[in-house]
Amino acid sequence: MNDKNLKEDFTPPAATGAHDIKVLERPNSAETSLKIVDLTLEVPGGQDVLIHKGNLHLQSGDRIALTGANGSGKSSLFRVSMGLWNSGNGSVKIKGQNQKDIFCASQQSRMPDTMLDGMLAYPHPADTFTPEQYESALREADYEDIIPQLPWNAVKADNIMRFCEKVISKTLAEATATITAQQANAFIKGMSTALEKHLAVPRMATAYFTGSEKTLLAKNLTSAATAQFEKRSADNTSSLMLPRRAGKKAGEKLAMNILRELDNNLVRGGRLKLSGGQVQKLVFGRIFLQKPKIMFLDEVTSALHPETAHNLYEKLVQKLPDSMIIGIIHDDSLIKFFTKHADLRDKQLTVKPVEKDAKPVSLCGQCPYKP
Numbered sequence: 001m002n003d004k005n006l007k008e009d010f011t012p013p014a015a016t017g018a019h020d021i022k023v024l025e026r027p028n029s030a031e032t033s034l035k036i037v038d039l040t041l042e043v044p045g046g047q048d049v050l051i052h053k054g055n056l057h058l059q060s061g062d063r064i065a066l067t068g069a070n071g072s073g074k075s076s077l078f079r080v081s082m083g084l085w086n087s088g089n090g091s092v093k094i095k096g097q098n099q100k101d102i103f104c105a106s107q108q109s110r111m112p113d114t115m116l117d118g119m120l121a122y123p124h125p126a127d128t129f130t131p132e133q134y135e136s137a138l139r140e141a142d143y144e145d146i147i148p149q150l151p152w153n154a155v156k157a158d159n160i161m162r163f164c165e166k167v168i169s170k171t172l173a174e175a176t177a178t179i180t181a182q183q184a185n186a187f188i189k190g191m192s193t194a195l196e197k198h199l200a201v202p203r204m205a206t207a208y209f210t211g212s213e214k215t216l217l218a219k220n221l222t223s224a225a226t227a228q229f230e231k232r233s234a235d236n237t238s239s240l241m242l243p244r245r246a247g248k249k250a251g252e253k254l255a256m257n258i259l260r261e262l263d264n265n266l267v268r269g270g271r272l273k274l275s276g277g278q279v280q281k282l283v284f285g286r287i288f289l290q291k292p293k294i295m296f297l298d299e300v301t302s303a304l305h306p307e308t309a310h311n312l313y314e315k316l317v318q319k320l321p322d323s324m325i326i327g328i329i330h331d332d333s334l335i336k337f338f339t340k341h342a343d344l345r346d347k348q349l350t351v352k353p354v355e356k357d358a359k360p361v362s363l364c365g366q367c368p369y370k371p
């Protein structure tokens with residue numbers, strides 16, 4: 001797998017003990033497969049065996065649900081497959097066409113501090129995909145709500161205007177000093193100059209705005225701020241309130257406040273405040289965007305509403321029927337989306353096919369939140 005990689009979600013163990021597990025990745029291979037042969041997996045540095053002589057052979061289109069009690073070694077099997085853990089012996093062989101075909105996600109995926117498109121494209125650069133591909137991936141991930149936050153949407157002039165009007169209103173409402181008419185003029189001038197000069201949130205300016213669009217936006221922002229300012233002046237004839245320093249400095253301050261808020265909230269996806277479930281929906285957005293051939297998914301729906309989890313797995317099967325999926329799950333009702341079921345119990349890995357239209361099998365005693 002690449003260096004800049006999704007596997008950073010999986011903590012590697014400290015390097016102690018015997019390291020005899022061979023992990024082999026074969027890129028440029030025509031076939032997609034995962035072959036685990038006689039894998040004995042040990043807790044690093046300890047005597048404990050987690051899996052004893054486990055075998056697994058998967059190819060394109062196989063989807064295997066991996067179940068087992070907490071601490072039985074499921075995530076460790078993923079760590080082994082990613083080359084992060086090699087205590088024990090046996091071998092893991094992964095074949096695929098391209099390293100980009102291998103995808104992994106834990107239940108708490110970390111998001112890079114980038115704009116939303118960068119989060120979805122990760123570990124690939126944001127310009128790997130087109131805006132249409134991003135938007136359709138988010139629709140497939142049932143996450144249409146976040147489409148307006150994609151940078152090219154977030155910086156649309158009317159979105160910016162709506163957002164900035166709120167910032168202006170809030171800033172003026174919090175103001176605390178009185179000013180003269182002369183200072184008021186200086187305020188507007190200072191604000192207008194600063195907006196024009198600094199309206200250059202890095203990617204916004206270069207990728208989404210031409211020079212004239214930028215000037216127009218600065219002008220519109222200035223008129224919006226001026227209109228609000230004048231309305232407040234009319235409402236407070238004797239004492240208009242402004243942030244401590246009146247005049248030019250206050251105008252500049254307001255402009256910078258607008259631009260900072262714009263950068264923090266609309267443009268920089270890394271500052272999006274996402275819940276655990278929303279991050280998991282973004283992980284599915286990543287999957288639908290990147291269309292990986294091999295996926296290691298470690299409880300990637302644990303924070304989602306059960307209906308959402310089912311919808312997403314259903315779409316995954318529909319949209320990427322030829323991908324190979326190894327999915328750790330604790331919710332047995334998800335097993336129907338898989339073709340095989342590997343259960344890890346008493347250090348033994350038992351693999352069975354999943355019958356079509358199978359009723360959820362009981363993972364009793366293993367599932368901490370069984371209905």
Ligand SMILES: Nc1ncnc2c1ncn2[C@@H]1O[C@H](COP(=O)(O)OP(=O)(O)OP(=O)(O)O)[C@@H](O)[C@H]1O
Pocket residue numbers: 011012013014043044050068069070071072073074075076077
């Ligand atoms: N980075 C690590 N270094 C050393 N030991 C570890 C590491 N991660 C896990 N272990 C140990 O390996 C054992 C198996 O952990 P693992 O994370 O594989 O369990 P799991 O089956 O995924 O459990 P859960 O269902 O709770 O996620 C545990 O006893 C754990 O303490």
Ligand SMILES: [Mg+2]
Pocket residue numbers: 074075076298
């Ligand atoms: Mg785990």
